[in-house]
Amino acid sequence: MASNNLVDIFRVISQELDARNDKTERIVKLSRDITIESKRTISLLQRSQLQSTAERLATFQKAEYNLARVRKNNFYKLARELENESPFYFNRSYTFGLQEYIEAISFLYYLQKGTLIAHKEVQRSLVFQDVGNPGEKRPNEISSDGKGNTPENNNSVVKDISEKKRISVHVSQHDYILGLMDLTGELMRATINANPVESIQFVQDTNNFLQLVYQGSLALYGYRTKELSRKMSTLLSSVLKIESYVYSLKIRELDTFGGALTTKPIFVDAFGDQQNRHYNDDYDSGTD
Amino acid sequence: MAEQSVGTSFAEYQDFYNAEQETREKIRETTREIEKGLKSVIGVLQGIHQDVSSPHLKLTTEKCRGILSENVKPLFGNLNEKVPAGEYFRYHDNWKFLTTKLSFACALICYLETDLVANRETIASMLGLTIDPKAANIYLDMEDYLQGLLQMTTELARFSVNCVAKGDVRRPRKIFKVMSDLQQGFSELNLKNDHLRRMFDGLKYDVKKVEQVIYDITIRGLDSPQQLKPAEESAQ
Numbered sequence: 001m002a003s004n005n006l007v008d009i010f011r012v013i014s015q016e017l018d019a020r021n022d023k024t025e026r027i028v029k030l031s032r033d034i035t036i037e038s039k040r041t042i043s044l045l046q047r048s049q050l051q052s053t054a055e056r057l058a059t060f061q062k063a064e065y066n067l068a069r070v071r072k073n074n075f076y077k078l079a080r081e082l083e084n085e086s087p088f089y090f091n092r093s094y095t096f097g098l099q100e101y102i103e104a105i106s107f108l109y110y111l112q113k114g115t116l117i118a119h120k121e122v123q124r125s126l127v128f129q130d131v132g133n134p135g136e137k138r139p140n141e142i143s144s145d146g147k148g149n150t151p152e153n154n155n156s157v158v159k160d161i162s163e164k165k166r167i168s169v170h171v172s173q174h175d176y177i178l179g180l181m182d183l184t185g186e187l188m189r190a191t192i193n194a195n196p197v198e199s200i201q202f203v204q205d206t207n208n209f210l211q212l213v214y215q216g217s218l219a220l221y222g223y224r225t226k227e228l229s230r231k232m233s234t235l236l237s238s239v240l241k242i243e244s245y246v247y248s249l250k251i252r253e254l255d256t257f258g259g260a261l262t263t264k265p266i267f268v269d270a271f272g273d274q275q276n277r278h279y280n281d282d283y284d285s286g287t288d
Numbered sequence: 289m290a291e292q293s294v295g296t297s298f299a300e301y302q303d304f305y306n307a308e309q310e311t312r313e314k315i316r317e318t319t320r321e322i323e324k325g326l327k328s329v330i331g332v333l334q335g336i337h338q339d340v341s342s343p344h345l346k347l348t349t350e351k352c353r354g355i356l357s358e359n360v361k362p363l364f365g366n367l368n369e370k371v372p373a374g375e376y377f378r379y380h381d382n383w384k385f386l387t388t389k390l391s392f393a394c395a396l397i398c399y400l401e402t403d404l405v406a407n408r409e410t411i412a413s414m415l416g417l418t419i420d421p422k423a424a425n426i427y428l429d430m431e432d433y434l435q436g437l438l439q440m441t442t443e444l445a446r447f448s449v450n451c452v453a454k455g456d457v458r459r460p461r462k463i464f465k466v467m468s469d470l471q472q473g474f475s476e477l478n479l480k481n482d483h484l485r486r487m488f489d490g491l492k493y494d495v496k497k498v499e500q501v502i503y504d505i506t507i508r509g510l511d512s513p514q515q516l517k518p519a520e521e522s523a524q
Contacts, residue, residue, distance in 0.1 A: 009407045010473035016430055017477055086421070088377035116293040119300060173304040180297065209290050216298035220305075
């Protein structure tokens with residue numbers, strides 16, 4: 001019953017342990033790449049606040065492209081690594097990359113649609129068709145290699161998965177809610193950066209949105225994890241910042257015109273730049 | 289629109305969280321029971337330090353095996369039903385302590401019976417577990433097994449001291465053999481800088497302790513054939 005051969009025991013274990021550790025390393029590396037790309041996309045979107053409508057649409061397209069590339073290059077490989085593994089074992093190795101991605105995709109979603117991306121939509125974006133070639137091959141290059149019988153022009157990874165094998169990166173509700181907390185910080189910055197005259201609607205909407213998120217997060221009181229608690233106190237400070245910003249805009253509006261900001265475009269020409277600068281300095285301490 | 293989407297997201301999270309807590313609570317009901325079995329096994333095993341004679345050791349291991357098969361094995365079957373398939377690591381922290389400590393106990397029992405280190409399959413079967421993650425919802429993870437082995441070396445170092453104190457001067461050499469084999473085995477693993485690694489770093493102190501015991505015996509010639517009286521030949 002007990003094996004005499006310790007060498008045998010440790011040989012088997014050594015292989016298994018190495019495989020597990022190597023996989024963890026690869027996953028951490030992928031996660032780091034995802035973080036970098038997502039952060040870049042977020043900065044890109046932050047800059048869109050000062051752009052004209054046309055420029056902004058181009059920026060959104062660029063951001064969409066970036067995120068699609070992250071999915072194709074990094075998340076697809078991650079999904080392959082996680083295939084037949086417990087996502088819960090490796091979760092701590094990729095959760096930071098995933099949270100950053102959720103932050104980026106939800107930021108873009110909010111700027112485009114003014115609302116929150118649902119958990120299932122985030123999850124849906126990370127489902128891929130397995131093309132059966134580890135590592136190197138990208139999901140939409142399959143048509144060129146003889147292995148998969150995939151139809152030509154299969155550009156969208158998510159589309160047309162029908163009877164093919166699916167692989168995915170599991171997005172847990174924890175990851176999603178933590179990513180959502182990060183989103184609020186970005187929205188606070190975006191609001192402060194926005195032109196208070198042209199984007200007054202955006203400023204007010206986002207103020208409301210952040211208040212809603214804070215209100216929602218209060219319901220989680222009592223079952224916060226350590227990480228969530230930390231992010232929730234950041235959320236509160238973002239909410240307070242944005243509230244006092246909206247307040248000061250209102251005061252200034254009343255001081256200057258005694259009326260609605262949006263109906264007085266002259267304001268932009270006369271004071272716009274200087275005033276903006278002033279508020280940026282005051283409130284936007286978080287920018288890099 | 290925003291109001292609705294935010295509301296939905298938080299409601300979903302709450303449902304998810306509550307469901308997770310519920311599963312955890314069910315798991316805890318069973319792990320608390322397993323803990324009782326574990327405590328009595330550990331308690332019985334402590335007896336080896338008082339009486340090192342072979343008949344007593346045999347009695348001890350038999351008693352432990354009885355507790356394991358009656359009070360622990362069925363409970364793991366029970367636990368297996370409560371853990372959702374494929375979610376071992378989601379709830380692992382609820383029983384990691386138990387599987388580690390029970391691995392230790394089983395490894396020690398096997399060692400006392402055979403003077404050998406038991407492999408993972410053997411220990412898993414003593415607990416009614418498998419080692420194949422695909423065969424069951426709960427199994428004996430490699431890291432828990434390794435930690436159990438390292439806990440055993442600490443216990444064996446203490447045991448070697450007590451063997452001599454109770455008159456068995458032969459056993460420490462056997463213990464030393466198995467401990468240096470284990471040390472050799474562990475040193476071939478590429479350990480990460482984690483808990484297991486730190487436990488392995490402690491192994492050398494256990495080995496040193498046994499070396500000291502052997503030194504004390506040897507320098508006094510206590511284990512030379514002339515010195516050994518028949519009565520002291522307790523180990524087989």
